[in-house]
Amino acid sequence: MDIGRHHLALWAIAAAGLFVLPSLVGSGILRTLILANYLAIFAISWDVLSGRTGYISFGQPFLIGIGAYTTAILTKRFDVPMEISIPAAVLVTMVGGLIVLLPALRLRGSYFALVTLALMELCYQLVQVIRPDITGGTRGMSGLPTLTRGASNGYYLSTGLMLTIALTAWMLMRTRLGLALSAIGMDEGAVQGAGLSPTRLKSFAFLASAFIAGLGGAFYTHYLGSIAPRALFDITFLFTILAAALIGGSGTVIGPILGAFFLTFLLEWLRPLLPGAERYFVYGLVALLLYMYQPAGILAIIERVRVRLFGDSRSG
């Protein structure tokens, strides 16, 4: 894909728009945007692994939770400054990523997915049983240090973080490495038959995914200032991440971002109409409809509209 002059202009306008947004909208919308940014980060983290290599992981909350708990415990119980606790959390999450990798060396498909789901549930139980004086048990922890004050600073931080991660992931996936990771999802044996080591490629995908999950989890915790096991190691959280990536369009970087914003805002707008958990029913409905009519997600719908309006000038 060539980045022409009009592309640069579009990006410049988008960046300026993002920058002035806090002075245009209220703090309620800003808070929704912040949540969407973090969900986008989590969805990208899932997609770097599952959207490419085809190893459908239900372990993303496990990874995000490790990052979140590590930095929460370090700052709250051991008074470690955030400049140290966040990198430490990312490292610990990457170790967690290796734990998720282990079953992937032997299992595929739904078997792999179920093992990763077990990891998440295991963590939920462990947090309550092992040293609740440190983890805060079922109630979690509150009064954690926060990175920013006020909605607009939180917005700038989360947007910057999300865009940095998205851009890095996008550039990486454009290389031959991205191609090889997609090939794993199509036929792992043939990747090996082409002389490439699938284990090395998978290790990279799992570690990269864990890196993003850990980073997102740690920043998210220091945005919320609190942490609770049922908010992290939870099936609803897992499905929100999966739905964001799938509804937006998995196997791309922009798709999970689109999906995350779509879902977060949909949820917010539905709040006055459906105050309870029924809102998740609408989630399921949207996902189902999209899956029946456009399995490749919102991104594919946008692309089709673009082609219809401007003709097929495919550039990438």
Add this chain to the structure above:
Amino acid sequence: MTIALGISDLGKRFGGLVAIDGLSLAIDDGESVGLIGPNGAGKTTIIGLIMGELRPDSGRIDLFGKDISPLGVAERIRCGISRTWQIPRPFANLSVIENIRIGSMPDSLRGMIFDRSDPIRERELAMSVGLAKNDLERKASDLAMGDLRKLEMARTLAAGARILLLDEVFAGLTVGEIDHIAAVIQNLRSRGITFLIVSHDLPALAPLIDRAVAIDRGRVIAEGPLDDILDHPDVRDSYLGR
């Protein structure tokens, strides 16, 4: 003449079934050998063992005089040996040229990220197996069987193969496609590529090989020119039953 591929005393059991039973075989550099035998004789198993997809119970395999037994699949391919499958295994959602690119990648993350791909070489490889210019951007899933077989050969050549193991290379092809593939193989032979070709289509196989090896129940039962072998009583028995 250097021996490109040397197999000595190879053995492989699947539970109680002896699939390969002390099989030895040597293929010279630049030679083309046909591997024939009835269904279940162990032809595909041999290819799996040579590539390291299966672990042998006994014996050793040498590539240009180097013992490759301890190496994994990807490492063996880097040593210059590759295979194709009975049912082609393209990366269905990638284009023809992207499929070839996967074969030509270095097996290191650094190399994949920072080294540039070589579009000229990729195109040459596609042309060398007879793929048409306007097929290069097509999705592999849109190709006909004959083109898929060509694509697989291009991908193995991209990985630097000097020895090609072709498993049932004519299966599922039309008569015209068989001629095309045969021409590609002849062309590669003239460029010094060594072949081990498994096929049931003996008339198509005959002009492509220097000699044939017949196996049954995991053992070599006859070796030599294809015509002589087909007259061999053991070979007749194995195909037709006693």
